[in-house]
Amino acid sequence: MTASRSWAVVTGASDGIGRAVAWELARQGYDLVLVARREATLLEIATEIAQTHGRACQVIALDLGIGGTSEELAARTSGLDVSLIVAAAGFGTSGAFVEIPIADELAMVDVNCRAVVELVHAFTPRFVAQRSGGFVLLSSLVAFQGVPRAATYAATKAFIQTFAEGLRHELAPHGIDVLAVAPGPVRSGFAARARMTMTMAQTPADVATVIGKAVRRRTRGTVRPGFLSKFLEASLALLPRFGRVRMMRRVMAGMTPPPA
Ligand SMILES: NC(=O)c1ccc[n+]([C@@H]2O[C@H](COP(=O)([O-])OP(=O)(O)OC[C@H]3O[C@@H](n4cnc5c(N)ncnc54)[C@H](OP(=O)(O)O)[C@@H]3O)[C@@H](O)[C@H]2O)c1
Structure with a gap:
């Protein structure tokens, strides 16, 4: 095992983008704390990463939808030299808002927003x-x-984008980098759970490569992995906000289940 670059905590490491980022960071020499609910899956990934890259890999199985678990995560990693947090745990819902159970919407707000604020707040000191x-x-x-x-899901991501943009400026004087990553469609476990049909999707590895490069370069601000994300950014930027919403209505009509 070569000397560690220090530890990275990756949430959502049991699947998709989080799992791919864990592999990417191990390649860069980070030791890892892998977090998600599926403990057996995390243990398999940890074993494979440790065998392939010779990095230390700890597993902490937590349901981040439960208040206080991010603080628990900070406490359980207090003895480690943690220098990077990747908050990739999250999920989406889609379809007619009135037909989505309120429990699903609120659980998503808890995981996508509340847990992230809690996590950042716990590690910032x-x-x-x-x-x-x-x-x-x-x-x-x-x-x-x-x-x-996908009104609630998009609102959770707007929350994260705004949160990251504000924190980036606030924390930069302390030597802390805050990066928002805004991918387009990614082929992962996300689509099935969100009941979305994805076309022109990137792979999680594509996104992880972009994140890995940004981490290496200490990029602050926002990165948009992939052609579609950049193309839509450029084309939507020309429209007024109400026009962007209309455009997204068309896009989502083809990606989400029709009303019952
Ligand atoms: N896929 C896309 O098209 C796409 C595009 C843009 C942004 N994103 C964002 O990227 C992030 C990762 O998405 P993905 O595509 O990698 O999805 P994914 O393949 O479904 O992975 C989601 C990860 O989050 C974890 N997770 C979900 N609920 C959790 C909970 N309550 N507690 C702890 N961990 C939980 C899952 O692990 P367990 O099930 O084991 O808990 C899994 O590891 C999400 O925030 C998503 O909004 C995705």
Whole structure:
């Protein structure tokens, strides 16, 4: 095992983008704390990463939808030299708002928003004290305007985008980098749970490569992985906000289940 670059905590590491980022960071020499609910899956991934890259890999199985678990995560990693947090745990809902159970919407707000604020708040004092650290927060292409048929999901991502933009300036003087990552469609476990049909999707590895490069370069601000994300950014930017919402209504009509 070569010397560690220090530890990275990756939430949502049992699947999709989080899992791919864990592999990417191990390649860069980070030791890892892998977090999600599926403990057996995390243990398998940890074993494979440790065998392939010779990195230390700890598993902490937590349901981040439950208030206080991010603080528990900070407490359970207090003995480790953590320098990077990647908050990739999250999920989406879609379809007619009136038909989505309110429990699903609120659970999504808890995981996508509340847990991320809690996580960043729990680790910021450590990063301030060590005068360095990084947060990578998962925003989305949908974060930049309202999105009919995924209204709550898009609002959770707008929350993260705005949160990251504000924190970036506030924490930079402390040597802390805050990065928002806004991908377009990604082929992962996300689509099935969100009941979305994805076309022109990137792979989680594509997104992880972009994140890995941004972490290496200590990029602050927002990165938009992939052609579609950049193309839509450019074309939507020309429209007034209400026009962007209309455009997204058309896009989502083809991606989400029709009303019952
Ligand atoms: N896929 C896309 O098209 C896309 C596009 C833009 C942005 N994003 C964002 O990227 C992030 C990752 O999405 P993905 O595509 O990687 O989805 P994914 O493949 O479904 O992975 C989601 C991860 O989040 C974890 N998770 C979900 N609920 C959790 C909970 N209550 N507690 C702890 N962990 C939980 C899951 O693990 P367990 O089930 O084991 O708990 C899993 O590891 C999300 O924030 C998503 O909004 C995705």
